[in-house]
Amino acid sequence: MIISYMYSLIAVIVLFLLAFIGVKLPGGEVLFGIIIPYLAIVIFILGFINRVVDWARSPVPFRIPTTCGQQKTLPWIKPANIDNPTTTGGVIVRMILEVVLFRSLFRNTKCAIKEGTKISYEWEKWLWLFSLAFHWAFFTVLFRHLRFFTEPVPAAVQLVAKLDGFLQIGLPELRISGVVLLVAVTLLFLRRIWIPQIKYISLGSDYFPLFLIFGIAFTGILMRYFTKVDIVGVKEFTMSLVTFKPHITKGIGSIFYIHLFFVSVLLVYFPFSKLMHLGGIFMSPTRNLANNSRAKRHINPWNYPVKVHTYAAYEDEFREKMIEAGLPVEKTIAPEEPEEEKKE
Amino acid sequence: MSELSKPDELFTHIEHKPPQTDWMDTPAEIKKGIYSYAANPKSLEYVGFPFARQWNPAEEDWKLPENWKEIISKGFRERLDRFRSVKVFMDICVRCGACADKCHFFIGSGDPKNMPVLRAELLRSVYRNDFTTAGKIIGSLGKSFKKMIGARELTEDVLKEWWYYLFQCSECRRCSVFCPYGIDTAEITIMGRELLNLIGLNIDWIATPVANCSRTGNHLGIQPHAFKDMLDFFGDDIEEITGIKVEPSFNKKGADILFVTPSGDVFADPGTFTCMGYMMLFHYLQEKYGFDITWSTYASEGGNFGFFTSHEMMKRLNAKMYAEAKRLGVKWILGGECGHMWRVIHQYMDTMNGPADFLEVPVSPITGTVFENARSTKMVHITEFTADLIKHNKLELDPSRNDHLTMTYHDSCNTSRGMGLLEEPRYVIKNVCKNYYEMPANTIREQTFCCGSGSGLNAGENMELRMQGGLPRANAVKYVHDKHGVNMMACICAIDRAALSASMEYWVPDVEITGVHELVGNALLMPGEQKRTMNLRSEPLPGMEDEDAE
Numbered sequence: 001m002i003i004s005y006m007y008s009l010i011a012v013i014v015l016f017l018l019a020f021i022g023v024k025l026p027g028g029e030v031l032f033g034i035i036i037p038y039l040a041i042v043i044f045i046l047g048f049i050n051r052v053v054d055w056a057r058s059p060v061p062f063r064i065p066t067t068c069g070q071q072k073t074l075p076w077i078k079p080a081n082i083d084n085p086t087t088t089g090g091v092i093v094r095m096i097l098e099v100v101l102f103r104s105l106f107r108n109t110k111c112a113i114k115e116g117t118k119i120s121y122e123w124e125k126w127l128w129l130f131s132l133a134f135h136w137a138f139f140t141v142l143f144r145h146l147r148f149f150t151e152p153v154p155a156a157v158q159l160v161a162k163l164d165g166f167l168q169i170g171l172p173e174l175r176i177s178g179v180v181l182l183v184a185v186t187l188l189f190l191r192r193i194w195i196p197q198i199k200y201i202s203l204g205s206d207y208f209p210l211f212l213i214f215g216i217a218f219t220g221i222l223m224r225y226f227t228k229v230d231i232v233g234v235k236e237f238t239m240s241l242v243t244f245k246p247h248i249t250k251g252i253g254s255i256f257y258i259h260l261f262f263v264s265v266l267l268v269y270f271p272f273s274k275l276m277h278l279g280g281i282f283m284s285p286t287r288n289l290a291n292n293s294r295a296k297r298h299i300n301p302w303n304y305p306v307k308v309h310t311y312a313a314y315e316d317e318f319r320e321k322m323i324e325a326g327l328p329v330e331k332t333i334a335p336e337e338p339e340e341e342k343k344e
Numbered sequence: 345m346s347e348l349s350k351p352d353e354l355f356t357h358i359e360h361k362p363p364q365t366d367w368m369d370t371p372a373e374i375k376k377g378i379y380s381y382a383a384n385p386k387s388l389e390y391v392g393f394p395f396a397r398q399w400n401p402a403e404e405d406w407k408l409p410e411n412w413k414e415i416i417s418k419g420f421r422e423r424l425d426r427f428r429s430v431k432v433f434m435d436i437c438v439r440c441g442a443c444a445d446k447c448h449f450f451i452g453s454g455d456p457k458n459m460p461v462l463r464a465e466l467l468r469s470v471y472r473n474d475f476t477t478a479g480k481i482i483g484s485l486g487k488s489f490k491k492m493i494g495a496r497e498l499t500e501d502v503l504k505e506w507w508y509y510l511f512q513c514s515e516c517r518r519c520s521v522f523c524p525y526g527i528d529t530a531e532i533t534i535m536g537r538e539l540l541n542l543i544g545l546n547i548d549w550i551a552t553p554v555a556n557c558s559r560t561g562n563h564l565g566i567q568p569h570a571f572k573d574m575l576d577f578f579g580d581d582i583e584e585i586t587g588i589k590v591e592p593s594f595n596k597k598g599a600d601i602l603f604v605t606p607s608g609d610v611f612a613d614p615g616t617f618t619c620m621g622y623m624m625l626f627h628y629l630q631e632k633y634g635f636d637i638t639w640s641t642y643a644s645e646g647g648n649f650g651f652f653t654s655h656e657m658m659k660r661l662n663a664k665m666y667a668e669a670k671r672l673g674v675k676w677i678l679g680g681e682c683g684h685m686w687r688v689i690h691q692y693m694d695t696m697n698g699p700a701d702f703l704e705v706p707v708s709p710i711t712g713t714v715f716e717n718a719r720s721t722k723m724v725h726i727t728e729f730t731a732d733l734i735k736h737n738k739l740e741l742d743p744s745r746n747d748h749l750t751m752t753y754h755d756s757c758n759t760s761r762g763m764g765l766l767e768e769p770r771y772v773i774k775n776v777c778k779n780y781y782e783m784p785a786n787t788i789r790e791q792t793f794c795c796g797s798g799s800g801l802n803a804g805e806n807m808e809l810r811m812q813g814g815l816p817r818a819n820a821v822k823y824v825h826d827k828h829g830v831n832m833m834a835c836i837c838a839i840d841r842a843a844l845s846a847s848m849e850y851w852v853p854d855v856e857i858t859g860v861h862e863l864v865g866n867a868l869l870m871p872g873e874q875k876r877t878m879n880l881r882s883e884p885l886p887g888m889e890d891e892d893a894e
Binding site: 004007008051054055056057058059060061062063064066067068069070071072073074076077078079080083084098102104105107108109110111113116117118119121127131195196197198199200201202203204205206208272273274276277280281283284285286287291292293294295296297298299300302303306307308309310311314315317318321322324325326327328 | 352355356358360361362367392424425426427428429430431432433435436437438439440441442444445446451456459461462465476477478488491492493494517520521522523524525526527528531558559560561567568569572573594595596597641642655656659660663664667668671689690691692694695696698699713715716717718719720721723728731732735760761762763764765766767768771784786787789790791815816819820822823
C-alpha cells in the first residue's frame with residue numbers, strides 16, 4: 001500500500017525530470033511548449049467527448065433516483081421537492097446543489113463505537129470542506145488563467161483575480177486560490193494515508209493526480225512569487241498558442257515548461273481516469289431523475305417479453321384443490337371425470 | 345445459530361482496522377455463518393436458469409461450466425450496454441471513502457470488503473482490466489502497473505470473492521445517499537448477481553422462493569387452498585378477539601380493488617398479525633362503506649425475490665400482479681407492507697409490465713382522494729391509503745388499546761430511499777399509538793439502516809452475518825429503549841418483521857416487532873365488536889383484563 005503512492009510520486013518526479021531535461025535539448029522547447037500541449041488538448045477534448053458519448057449510448061432503463069426525503073403523495077403531506085424531486089425543476093436544483101456545493105458529501109458522518117457499546121454517527125465535515133476548497137480553488141485558478149488566453153482580458157476574469165487577491169499581501173499580490181489549492185490537495189493526500197480504511201482502498205491512480213496537481217500548483221506559485229517569471233513573455237507565448245500561430249518566446253525558463261508539461265499530462269490523463277467524475281456526476285441516474293415513476297410512465301428501450309407462469313397454467317395445476325376449497329375457477333372440471341363431480 | 349457467539353462477544357470482536365495485506369492479495373475466506381447455502385438445482389431448473397447443479401461454496405471445486413469466463417465477460421458487456429448506471433458507476437468512483445462506514449455490514453463486521461467502495465472495486469478491477477482502454481494499455485506493461493490502476497484479471501478466486509461479498513450486500517442503498525456522485529452499490533450488486541446467475545451461482549434462500557413464487561404465486565410455496573385456509577384461520581382468531589366474523593374474498597371477479605401483500609404476512613409471525621390487521625380494516629370498510637376488495641391466490645406475493653436474481657426474473661414474477669388485476673377486472677391495486685416489493689412497484693413495474701391501461705387512476709372509494717402519485721402505475725401503498733382514511737376521519741380508533749406500547753418506527757430501506765415513503769406510516773402510527781419516539785436522526789428516514797437481512801439474505805445458516813448487519817439498527821433501537829423505554833418497533837416490510845424479530849431477540853431482547861396495520865387492527869373500533877380483552881397476538885390487553893375480573 002505504501003508502494004502505491006510511492007510509484008505515483010516517482011512517476012510525477014520522472015515527469016518533472018523529463019520536462020526539466022527535455023526542454024534543454026535541441027527542439028525541446030518546441031516539443032514541450034507546442035507539440036505536447038496541442039496534442040494534450042486534442043486528446044482531452046476528444047477523450048472527454050468520447051467518454052460522455054459512450055455513457056450516453058447506454059440507456060437508462062429504469063428510474064432509480066435515490067430519494068432522500070419525503071415523496072409527493074397526499075396533498076397534506078409536505079414533500080421534499082429538492083431531495084426527492086418530482087419535477088425537472090426540482091432535479092435541476094438538486095443537481096446544482098450537488099455539483100456546486102457537494103450536498104451529498106455534506107451529509108457525511110463518521111461512525112465510531114463509544115463507551116464500548118454505543119455506535120455514534122457524528123457529522124464529518126472535513127472531507128466535504130477539503131473537497132469543496134480543492135475544487136473551488138482549482139476552478140478559480142483555472143478561470144484566472146483565462147487572462148493568458150484572452151486579449152483584452154474579460155472583465156469577469158479581472159474581477160475574479162481582484163477578489164482572489166483581496167488580502168493585498170506582497171508583490172505580486174497574493175492570490176488565495178493558489179494557496180488554498182496547494183493546501184487542500186495536500187490535505188486530501190494526507191487524509192488518504194492517515195485514515196487506515198482510506199489508505200486501504202486508495203490506488204496508485206488515486207495518488208497520481210494529487211501529486212500531479214500538487215506539482216502544477218507548486219510550479220505555478222514558484223513562478224509567480226519566487227522565480228518571477230516574465231509574464232509578458234508568457235502571455236505572448238500563450239496567445240500564440242490560442243491564435244494557432246505558435247512560436248517560442250525566449251527566456252521564459254524551465255519551470256514554466258514543467259508547469260505546462262504537468263498540465264498537459266493531466267489533460268491527457270483526464271478522460272481515461274476517475275477524473276471523469278466531472279462529466280459523470282451529470283449522468284448519474286440516482287441523482288438526475290425525478291421520482292415520478294408511479295405517476296408517469298417511463299419507457300425502457302430494450303424491454304422484451306418474458307416467460308410468465310400464467311394464471312391458466314396455475315389453475316390447471318391447482319384446479320381440483322381450488323374447487324375443493326371453494327375458490328372460484330375459470331374452467332370447471334370436465335364432466336367425463338365422474339369422480340370429481342361426486343365430490344362437488 | 346448454536347455456533348453464534350454471544351452479543352457482547354460479537355460486538356467487541358469488531359475490528360475496523362484493515363489487514364496488512366493489500367486487498368487484491370487477500371483472497372476471500374468463505375466463512376461459515378457468513379455465507380448462505382448454494383441454490384437447490386431443482387429450483388433453478390424450474391425457472392429455466394442455466395447450469396443448475398449441486399455445489400458447495402465451502403468446497404474448492406464449484407463445478408463451474410468450462411467457459412465460465414467467456415459467459416461472464418459477455419454478460420458484463422451486455423449489462424454495460426444496457427445500463428448507464430453500471431457504466432457510469434464503474435468509471436467515476438474517486439474512492440473518497442465517504443461510503444465506507446455507511447454500510448451496516450461493514451460497521452458490524454469490520455471486513456474491509458464490506459465497505460461499499462471496495463465491494464464495487466471487486467467488480468471494477470475486472471472491468472478496468474477487460475473493458476477499458478487505459479486498463480488494456482497500462483495493464484500490458486506488467487502486473488505492478490495493473491495494480492497501480494486497480495485492474496486485475498478475473499480468476500476463480502476473484503469469482504468466489506464476488507459471490508461471497510455480493511451476497512453480503514442487502515442492496516439497501518444507504519451508501520448511495522452519501523456518495524457525492526450517487527453511486528449506488530445496489531446497482532452493482534444487482535448486476536454482479538445477474539452475472540453469477542449466468543453460471544448457476546445463486547443462493548438457495550433466493551432461488552427456492554423464486555421457483556415457488558413462479559409456480560404457486562408466492563415465495564413460500566403456499567398452494568391456493570392452503571392460502572385460503574390460513575386467512576380463514578386468522579378469521580377465526582379475529583372472531584375470538586373481537587366477536588366479529590371476517591371473511592375475505594378470493595380471486596373475485598369484478599371486485600373494486602385487488603390487494604397484494606408479501607406472503608410472509610400470511611405465514612410467519614409477527615407478519616401474520618399485520619395480516620389480521622389488513623383483514624379487519626377491509627372488513628370495517630366493507631361494513632361501513634361497502635368497500636369491495638379481493639385477495640388473489642395466483643398473485644399472492646408482493647415481494648419479489650426475482651429482483652435479487654435478475655431484472656428478467658423480477659419482471660417474470662411481477663407480471664402476475666397486472667395479469668391478475670386484468671383477469672379479475674378490478675379498478676386498481678392496493679399493496680401491503682413490504683420493502684423491496686415497493687421498490688419494484690414504484691421504480692420498475694410500470695416500465696417493465698405496463699402500461700396498466702386496463703386499470704383506472706386510483707381513487708379511494710371512501711374519501712374520494714385521487715392518488716395522483718400513482719396515476720400511471722395504478723398501485724397504492726396501504727399506508728398512503730390508511731393515512732388518507734385517518735386524515736378524513738373515516739376510521740373509529742381507540743389508540744389507548746396500544747397504551748402499553750412505547751413505539752419507534754424503522755424505515756425500510758426500499759420505501760425510504762427508493763420512494764420517500766416517510767410520513768405516511770408515521771402518521772398512521774401516531775394516530776393509533778400515543779407513545780412514540782424517533783431513533784437518532786442519522787439512523788432513520790433516508791439514512792435508515794437495513795435490518796441486516798434484506799435482498800434474500802434472511803437464511804438461517806448465515807446468522808452471524810445477519811446479526812453483524814443488524815447491529816447498527818439494533819444499536820439505535822437500544823438507544824431509544826434505554827432512554828425512552830421503547831418496547832415495540834413498527835416497520836412496513838415483511839423481511840423486516842422476520843429479520844428484526846431475530847436481531848432484536850439477539851441484540852435488544854426487550855423490544856418486539858410489529859407491522860403498522862397490526863397496530864391499526866388493535867386500535868380499530870369495529871362495528872358490533874365485543875369488548876376486547878386481547879390484542880391480535882391473543883395476549884391480554886393491559887388494563888382490560890382487570891376490568892373483566894372486577
